[in-house]
Amino acid sequence: MFLKGFLTGCLRITKESIFTGWNNFKVYDLNNLKYAKLFGFTEDEVKEILKYYNFEDKFSDIKEWYDGYRFNDIEIYNPWSVLQFVQDLVDDRDIEPQSYWINSSSNALINEFISDAKSDTYDEFEVLLQGGTIQKQLNLTMNYSSLDKGESDAFWSMLYLTGYLTTADKVKNNIYTLRIPNKEIKECFKERIVDYFAYESDTYKTSSQNLIQNLAQNDAQQVQLTLTNLLDNYISVLDVKKSYEYMYHMFLSGILVASKNQVKHIADYKSNEPSGDGFADIRFVITEPQNIGVVIEIKRADNEDQMYDLCAVALKQCIEREYYRNYIRNTNIKKIYIYGIAFHKRSCAVVSEEIKNK
Secondary structure, three states: OOOOOOOOOOOOOOOOOOOOHHHOOOOOOOOOHHHHHHHOEOHHHHHHHHHHOOOHHHHHHHHHHHOOEEEOOEEEEOHHHHHHHHHHHHHOOOOOOOOOHHHOOOOHHHHHHHHOOOHHHHHHHHHHHOOOOEEEEOOOOOOHHHHHHOOOOHHHHHHHHOOOOEEOOOOEOOEEEEEOOOHHHHHHHHHHHHHHHOOOOHHHHHHHHHHHHHHHOOOHHHHHHHHHHHHHHHHHHOOOOOOOHHHHHHHHHHHHHHHHHHHOOEEEEEEEEEEOOEEEEEEEEEOOOOOEEEEEEEEEOOOHHHHHHHHHHHHHHHHHOOOOHHHHOOOOOOEEEEEEEEEEOOEEEEEEEEEOOO
């Protein structure tokens, strides 16, 4: 009698010794064509699911959020997130896609790697978060013992094997061209940054709440002072020597999202979403004491002398592209404030302007 077993996981099983039969198994990794279709849903399978539930019109949302994985030459959707979204659609057909996968397991290991990331790693994160690709030599035979040894390729190998990254092209000479697969994973990376700021700190809570109040009062000077205080306390999450605009974007998003969770005065929060004739960095509505539309455009300065000039550029961009257009059309919005914020290392400059609602 022959017994067969099927075991799945992210990392390789650590073999015990040369004298045990448990070592005699066959491993099929993500690039093996034989079982590539079994790592998730194919596009045809997703369409069949949507057809069964009469949700064909939701296909573009699912593709944007949960598609993007490439195993060998096969395109694969995240099965967990697809099923979770479809289940929610059954209860509410108008529900928006969200990040289901981020809550499906502990991400402590990801946090540990990101917190220890070096400047070169942040350079590469910037490329990935902007939709680009990087090339890395990966170790697909890595196990948890390898992680403990701190091997140089462990970080990127772990992100690939756990689904945070996928291949953008065929593997050549064991060199992988990597990218972020979809919007869900991009939001996961943002959430990891948010977690760094959202711990139980009275100083942080007070500062984040003050920031919302400053923004609601169109008080650019106080916004600048509050942000400077936060930069002084939390800039270590970024790389002071080589900071990028997107890292400051995530820094500010972390503050605002955490404020949203704490003081409940932020609604309709959008980051890098279509707005007017472009994509506003950040926009949201402050709901108390009245509905105030806020639009923020972020710039990174090479030196402190550039900051106020870049703030002016940011304001001009908001006005010319009408990032506040949705708020103009909303009769419930009583005031609209646009902010240009420029960062340089631990410093920032802030200018603002009120847009008269028609």
